[in-house]
Amino acid sequence: MSEQNPPRLEAVPRRPRRSPRWLAAFVRHPSAIYGSTVIVLLLAGAALSYVWTPYDPQRANPYDQWLAPSFEHLLGTDNIGRDIFSVLLVGARVTVGVAVGSALVAAVVGIGLAALGALTARWLREGVAVLVDVLIAFPTLLIAMMLASAFGGSLLVVVLAVGFSFGVNIGRVSRPELRRVRRADFVLAGRAAGRGPVRNLTTHLLPNVAPVFIVQLSWAMAVAILAEAGLSYLGYGAPSNTPSWGRMLAELQSYIGIHPWSVLWPGLAITLTVLAFNLLGDAIRDVTDPRLTRAPVVTA
Amino acid sequence: MSTTPASPRVTPGTPLVELRGVSRDYTLPRANLFTRPAVTHALAPTTLAVQSGEALGVIGESGSGKSTLVRLLTALDTPTSGEVLFDGQVVSGRSDASLRWLRREVGVVFQDPYASLDPRMTVGRIVAEPLVALGVDGDRRGRVREMLRLLGLGPEFGDRYPHELSGGQRQRVAIARALVHRPKLLVGDEPLSALDVTVRASILDLVGTLKQDLGFTLVLVSHDIGVVARLCDRVVVMTEGEVVEQGATDTVLAAPQHAYTRRLLASVPTLD
Numbered sequence: 001m002s003e004q005n006p007p008r009l010e011a012v013p014r015r016p017r018r019s020p021r022w023l024a025a026f027v028r029h030p031s032a033i034y035g036s037t038v039i040v041l042l043l044a045g046a047a048l049s050y051v052w053t054p055y056d057p058q059r060a061n062p063y064d065q066w067l068a069p070s071f072e073h074l075l076g077t078d079n080i081g082r083d084i085f086s087v088l089l090v091g092a093r094v095t096v097g098v099a100v101g102s103a104l105v106a107a108v109v110g111i112g113l114a115a116l117g118a119l120t121a122r123w124l125r126e127g128v129a130v131l132v133d134v135l136i137a138f139p140t141l142l143i144a145m146m147l148a149s150a151f152g153g154s155l156l157v158v159v160l161a162v163g164f165s166f167g168v169n170i171g172r173v174s175r176p177e178l179r180r181v182r183r184a185d186f187v188l189a190g191r192a193a194g195r196g197p198v199r200n201l202t203t204h205l206l207p208n209v210a211p212v213f214i215v216q217l218s219w220a221m222a223v224a225i226l227a228e229a230g231l232s233y234l235g236y237g238a239p240s241n242t243p244s245w246g247r248m249l250a251e252l253q254s255y256i257g258i259h260p261w262s263v264l265w266p267g268l269a270i271t272l273t274v275l276a277f278n279l280l281g282d283a284i285r286d287v288t289d290p291r292l293t294r295a296p297v298v299t300a
Numbered sequence: 301m302s303t304t305p306a307s308p309r310v311t312p313g314t315p316l317v318e319l320r321g322v323s324r325d326y327t328l329p330r331a332n333l334f335t336r337p338a339v340t341h342a343l344a345p346t347t348l349a350v351q352s353g354e355a356l357g358v359i360g361e362s363g364s365g366k367s368t369l370v371r372l373l374t375a376l377d378t379p380t381s382g383e384v385l386f387d388g389q390v391v392s393g394r395s396d397a398s399l400r401w402l403r404r405e406v407g408v409v410f411q412d413p414y415a416s417l418d419p420r421m422t423v424g425r426i427v428a429e430p431l432v433a434l435g436v437d438g439d440r441r442g443r444v445r446e447m448l449r450l451l452g453l454g455p456e457f458g459d460r461y462p463h464e465l466s467g468g469q470r471q472r473v474a475i476a477r478a479l480v481h482r483p484k485l486l487v488g489d490e491p492l493s494a495l496d497v498t499v500r501a502s503i504l505d506l507v508g509t510l511k512q513d514l515g516f517t518l519v520l521v522s523h524d525i526g527v528v529a530r531l532c533d534r535v536v537v538m539t540e541g542e543v544v545e546q547g548a549t550d551t552v553l554a555a556p557q558h559a560y561t562r563r564l565l566a567s568v569p570t571l572d
Binding site: 065126158184185186188189190191192193194195196197201204207208282289290291 | 329374376396397400403404406407408409411415416417418422430433434461462463477494507548
């Protein structure tokens with residue numbers, strides 16, 4: 001560093017802007033590739049099921065029970081002769097709906113509780129912290145059962161129960177992080193630089209706590225898919241005429257000893273999708289952090 | 301309210317910053333439901349004036365209320381009692397929105413250069429922040445580059461992130477941010493204590509040079525008498541939230557009046 005002459009200033013190229021740094025890192029991140037591929041396939045499958053499925057997913061055909069996978073029935077047929085691939089495609093709608101719906105509810109509840117618990121006057125935030133500790137004691141299943149006994153089992157019950165209980169979790173986990181960042185010197189420095197409260201929140205606070213929410217919400221989606229399977233299995237979720245992966249698993253598992261093939265498919269679909277949401281969340285956290293995507297430049 | 305029409309913006313005689321009986325108490329959370337919350341007195345009622353153009357050093361060990369003083373001085377915190385005046389105008393207890401003019405006049409350098417730079421922003425954006433936040437027009441990029449150059453950082457630093465810099469480079473960035481909008485007052489809250497000795501000396505000299513070139517008033521808070529002696533004309537000695545002695549640097553260091561100051565001086569390892 002020994003530039004004294006002012007002309008050197010002008011000699012600097014205006015701005016060598018490459019494509020966004022996070023995008024470059026995203027396409028090189030294995031978890032991101034896997035996660036986004038699976039989720040795109042899931043969305044495509046759910047969308048496709050509205051216009052086309054190989055067979056009618058609701059039509060029972062007693063002559064075609066327990067067929068092995070073949071070209072006619074890609075993944076075989078189930079106990080009443082339905083085409084498993086067709087049922088899986090239609091079931092993806094429920095999976096997508098529950099995952100997105102629960103994540104939305106969880107985001108509203110979680111971010112709201114975290115913000116109330118971290119950014120407000122002391123009496124309010126301490127009160128919210130206690131409230132969160134109380135709410136966290138209610139298991140998802142209990143909330144779902146309470147809602148189902150009042151309103152009957154439906155997918156909305158699943159979405160609300162999972163979204164609420166996970167939102168409380170998010171509120172609890174991200175509150176300290178929000179408190180830590182709020183008290184960080186760079187937030188104070190933003191104020192000293194003349195940022196108003198709102199701009200300071202959006203420029204310094206949000207980008208630095210967003211990773212926690214991203215990871216938590218991707219996890220919420222994964223948990224929602226599992227919870228839908230579990231709750232539908234117990235009869236609190238999807239009604240019996242709505243195909244869902246959880247319901248398939250519930251119906252087919254009693255035959256696992258005789259026809260293990262058929263249970264494999266919904267199980268595999270759930271596993272791969274849950275994994276995809278988890279890995280995608282991690283990948284987004286990684287690529288948006290400059291400390292992880294850029295190795296330190298060694299300077300003398 | 302000067303009667304002479306040709307008076308400069310700062311009325312002669314009016315201190316640039318003035319603390320009038322300013323104190324700050326912190327209420328700690330209750331230890332349990334049935335006890336009163338404990339209160340710590342971070343700063344006893346203090347009256348202090350910073351004259352325009354001077355370099356004032358505030359010395360005291362950690363916990364002596366120095367950082368509290370900095371926050372009150374820069375209207376980043378509200379005093380429990382008393383008022384803070386900048387250029388003759390009361391700034392304490394005012395909302396952030398009504399203090400934008402003050403932010404334009406003041407630059408702050410915080411103690412820890414690892415914590416005071418947003419890890420998700422490039423150096424260019426960090427240094428430009430006061431210009432953006434205060435809506436300063438003109439060639440912002442050029443001003444940022446010029447400021448970085450004054451602090452001995454090449455233009456290539458603009459695209460780097462804080463984690464890619466050494467401690468000394470980070471603190472140079474923090475100083476650049478505090479000075480980019482050409483404030484009248486620079487306040488440093490232990491700006492050198494996180495750095496090692498050689499880096500400290502070079503940044504210290506740099507701040508001295510910049511003060512001459514840019515002509516700002518300097519308030520430097522430090523526990524290090526050497527730092528204060530090198531840069532400041534006047535010192536204030538603090539202990540346990542109270543100012544115990546103040547005066548010209550030479551006088552105070554040569555003939556300390558208060559027992560604490562004497563103890564502080566005696567504890568300094570001499571280099572010469």
